[in-house]
Amino acid sequence: MSPNTDQTKQCDDKNNKSGIVKSTSQNIDVIKEILDNCRVWQLRSILIIYLTKIPTAFFMACIVYSAPVPERVQVYCKDTTETNSSIGFSTIYHPAIVDVHDQEFSLSLCDTRADIKEHAWLYFGHHLFQMPWIKPNYSVMEQSIDSSLYSLMPCDIFDFKSGNPVTSYDILCSRGALVVLTQGMHLVGIFLSGIVARYAMKATSPKTVLRSAMLLQIVCGTFAGLVGSLVIHLVFRALAAIGCAAAFTTGSVIFSDITNGKLRIASQVFFDIFWSIGIIILSFITQYEARWTQLYFIISYPTLIIIFLTLFLPDSPSWLLRRGKLKEVQDILITASNSYKSTAILPANLTYHLQRQSTALINEPPPSRWFSLWRGSLITSIRNFSVHVAFSCFTIMYFGMVLNMASYGGRNNLPRSARFLAGSEIIGCCLGYFIAVNSKIKFMSCGVFNLIGSGIALSVWYWKDYETEFVQNSTLLYFCLVLKASVSCSYAVLSSCTTDLVSSDKKAILLFSSVLCGRLWLLNAPVMVSLGTFYGEFLSLTLFAMTGCFGGLAMILIDLSLKVKGN
Numbered sequence: 306m307s308p309n310t311d312q313t314k315q316c317d318d319k320n321n322k323s324g325i326v327k328s329t330s331q332n333i334d335v336i337k338e339i340l341d342n343c344r345v346w347q348l349r350s351i352l353i354i355y356l357t358k359i360p361t362a363f364f365m366a367c368i369v370y371s372a373p374v375p376e377r378v379q380v381y382c383k384d385t386t387e388t389n390s391s392i393g394f395s396t397i398y399h400p401a402i403v404d405v406h407d408q409e410f411s412l413s414l415c416d417t418r419a420d421i422k423e424h425a426w427l428y429f430g431h432h433l434f435q436m437p438w439i440k441p442n443y444s445v446m447e448q449s450i451d452s453s454l455y456s457l458m459p460c461d462i463f464d465f466k467s468g469n470p471v472t473s474y475d476i477l478c479s480r481g482a483l484v485v486l487t488q489g490m491h492l493v494g495i496f497l498s499g500i501v502a503r504y505a506m507k508a509t510s511p512k513t514v515l516r517s518a519m520l521l522q523i524v525c526g527t528f529a530g531l532v533g534s535l536v537i538h539l540v541f542r543a544l545a546a547i548g549c550a551a552a553f554t555t556g557s558v559i560f561s562d563i564t565n566g567k568l569r570i571a572s573q574v575f576f577d578i579f580w581s582i583g584i585i586i587l588s589f590i591t592q593y594e595a596r597w598t599q600l601y602f603i604i605s606y607p608t609l610i611i612i613f614l615t616l617f618l619p620d621s622p623s624w625l626l627r628r629g630k631l632k633e634v635q636d637i638l639i640t641a642s643n644s645y646k647s648t649a650i651l652p653a654n655l656t657y658h659l660q661r662q663s664t665a666l667i668n669e670p671p672p673s674r675w676f677s678l679w680r681g682s683l684i685t686s687i688r689n690f691s692v693h694v695a696f697s698c699f700t701i702m703y704f705g706m707v708l709n710m711a712s713y714g715g716r717n718n719l720p721r722s723a724r725f726l727a728g729s730e731i732i733g734c735c736l737g738y739f740i741a742v743n744s745k746i747k748f749m750s751c752g753v754f755n756l757i758g759s760g761i762a763l764s765v766w767y768w769k770d771y772e773t774e775f776v777q778n779s780t781l782l783y784f785c786l787v788l789k790a791s792v793s794c795s796y797a798v799l800s801s802c803t804t805d806l807v808s809s810d811k812k813a814i815l816l817f818s819s820v821l822c823g824r825l826w827l828l829n830a831p832v833m834v835s836l837g838t839f840y841g842e843f844l845s846l847t848l849f850a851m852t853g854c855f856g857g858l859a860m861i862l863i864d865l866s867l868k869v870k871g872n
Contacts, residue, residue: 356579
């Protein structure tokens with residue numbers, strides 16, 4: 306007989322003698338009744354799970370830092386002839402930009418002169434050039450010689466002084482495509498992670514899935530920084546994203562199972578704060594190391610620490626009970642009670658209570674299917690549809706606005722912009738907890754908050770006539786801070802309170818469906834961000850603000866539907 310079994314019997318005898326016997330009601334949830342007295346153990350377990358959010362933030366935002374445009378002195382077009390390449394060569398080989406908006410450039414590095422050989426013959430008498438270069442006056446020459454000789458052509462081959470992902474994959478003039486593709490593949494991985502985690506937990510325990518997901522993230526994150534092929538890199542990015550998201554998804558299953566009441570709401574709401582902490586930490590890391598491969602190592606290997614800490618993490622008690630693993634659940638409860646420094650909180654006949662609860666879980670009817678969400682009244686269907694719309698809008702904004710942070714304050718102010726946005730997220734999460742716990746119209750309150758934040762963001766179109774350097778001065782950043790806080794607030798309330806809108810048999814399918822819907826629409830976020838590159842910084846912020854308006858209206862509609870009689 307194991308020591309834990311002996312300890313359980315001793316506790317049962319002690320409780321019977323002292324009269325400390327919990328309710329013997331058939332409906333007792335003995336696990337929650339015991340764990341509610343073990344706050345230190347609960348908080349320790351929650352904190353370990355919270356840490357899984359930090360690698361997700363690292364991998365989501367790292368491409369913003371690690372794909373900068375090379376400066377002019379780092380890159381020049383490679384001539385097909387045997388030329389002595391130099392900075393002077395690049396100044397004559399590339400046309401000057403007349404209207405310079407990007408202060409990093411004064412040359413069009415993606416184009417070259419079609420007449421470079423003719424120019425060399427004209428000025429040097431031979432195509433094998435010798436230094437020093439003499440820059441021609443093209444405006445004078447075009448008046449006397451056929452201007453077609455001086456037309457521009459794309460530069461396809463480059464020489465680089467230093468390497469980064471843009472140069473390694475030889476896509477200098479398609480840097481935007483690299484960022485969009487990499488972010489897009491990461492989001493594809495996040496979308497697939499929900500499906501992978503759901504079906505993986507049918508075969509193995511949430512704790513095992515969590516550990517496996519973190520190992521997948523470490524391996525794929527490392528290879529993503531090492532491979533020399535863009536296609537293979539994108540595949541590893543998607544796999545690493547599956548690992549990141551599956552880890553925090555299964556982690557949320559565990560802490561939802563070991564918490565109850567306000568602590569459960571708090572654990573759900575404050576989970577996202579560690580995403581913000583990850584964004585802040587990454588902003589400091591990239592100030593000292595922004596090289597491609599090294600950065601991937603730095604953000605991948607700290608996950609090993611979290612894997613070690615899972616030794617102190619419990620598995621999901623309800624998952625174990627559904628499979629009749631009473632011994633494992635007993636061990637969890639005894640470990641928790643030891644943190645309370647007393648086994649007196651264990652009820653008499655603990656094994657009997659666990660057996661009854663296990664039987665009830667095994668015999669409970671299967672959860673409702675997705676179509677059951679739409680078979681009720683019209684008002685109920687509208688409410689469930691509004692939940693899906695709200696999740697979609699706020700998921701796009703929650704992650705997309707971080708991906709767009711380079712547009713708010715410029716590339717040179719990326720760390721500062723990241724910290725401001727993360728600070729707004731933390732404030733929004735705290736407001737979300739206050740609303741979730743104290744407000745009777747929590748969804749409507751968040752909806753109004755979002756409409757206010759969206760209005761402030763849209764007002765940039767009025768003020769932009771009075772400020773010509775919105776991005777350079779980071780003025781644009783301040784217009785989106787209230788909106789970012791409102792998004793975090795709404796996302797927190799949705800994450801913690803959505804399941805209260807339906808009966809117990811529909812809780813799981815509503816949450817799974819709405820979260821999956823949000824992650825599906827999240828795939829559009831890189832497109833919304835990239836539009837700002839082509840049509841101006843104000844467009845992306847405008848799109849996010851309009852999305853916030855739709856999300857706010859959906860939140861208001863949820864509360865209005867609850868006030869209809871019978872719903």
